[in-house]
Amino acid sequence: MPREVGRDMLPRDVAGERVMDNSEDDKAAVVPVIRAETEAWLQRDFEALASHWVQSPQTRRMEAFASLGVRVDEGWDVIAARLKKIVERFPDKHAFEERVRWEKVNIVVDGNVAWMTFDQIGSDTGEDRKRQLRILHRIRGDWKIGCMVMMESSVEEANSPLIEVDADVRILWTNRLARERIASQPGLVNAAGRLRARRHERDLGLRDAVRLAFRELQSQRPLNISPKQAWAVALGEDAAGVPLHCWVLL
Known part of the structure; x- marks a missing residue:
């Protein structure tokens, strides 16, 4: 049955009252979270990495590789188990500054939700390119990753x-x-x-x-x-x- 939706139930930008909050302060707060989570991953520090994630059944991690296909992990417990296994199998550590760079960084903030898209080069090999999306929630003042999408740029750029x-x-x-x-x-x-x-x-x-x-x-x-x-x-x-x-x- 159709249900009437009042203006107070709509996001304020849909209701026409404001556009997305893209303040530089909020944008500046998002980048260090993604940077710290990436550094923890490169250092194979699972506990540090986990501290930057929303540990909820609704958390998602999605990967699309030209050589391996698509994988979707649903819920923090599943994500954590997979990441721990990768850390155990591939324990070599790397420094962010020596290995990784970001290009095409785009950040949008809307209240307590933000997303950042970027190309990450060098996380696996010298010039491999991954196109990434991170969706974050602000929880008690701290930004946490609620969803990660990572796509291999193309078969030509596969790291094998x-x-x-x-x-x-x-x-x-x-x-x-x-x-x-x-x-x-x-x-x-x-x-x-x-x-x-x-x-x-x-x-x-x-x-x-x-x-x-x-x-x-x-x-x-x-x-x-x-x-x-x-x-x-x-x-x-x-x-x-x-x-x-x-x-x-x-």
Whole structure:
């Protein structure tokens, strides 16, 4: 049943009484929060990082990677568990000043809600670019992150080598890192336009993984419900005895 909405129930900018509050003081208060949270992440300091988040079931963290797809974590408990796991698996620490820079910073403040969009360069490798959105709530005077959205800028700027092949393992496209590394890659080789394992005995495993991936694509199921989206292929060992692998991704 339609319900009458009075002017006092509308945001004041919708009611025509004011526009968003973009005071420089509020904007200046938002940036240090994002900076401190990013520094805590680079330093692998989970407790410091957590102090800048709204620890609520409504908190969200969303990622979109050209190489890995989309992931949405709903609720602080889920987000915290994932971040702790990443910190444990990748404990190397980095300094913000030596590694990261921001571009295209845009900040909007409206009462106790603010959002900041920016490009973050260098958080994973030297020049990887992530497009980010942070939505913050002001809680008892302190700005806290309630939602984070992070998107990889493009496949070309992915922080891992990517090679697109057809069902016959013909190379259709490569990103910059793949073009730079394929000639010296100890496990894979571009053989007359086809992707091959350098060790002949490993080539069958590579072709089988590609065949399985194309079979899954032909099922026309949405990727987010596909039972399997990645296949690991063993490529032997390098000269130092380190195991070599590649991944076949949908």
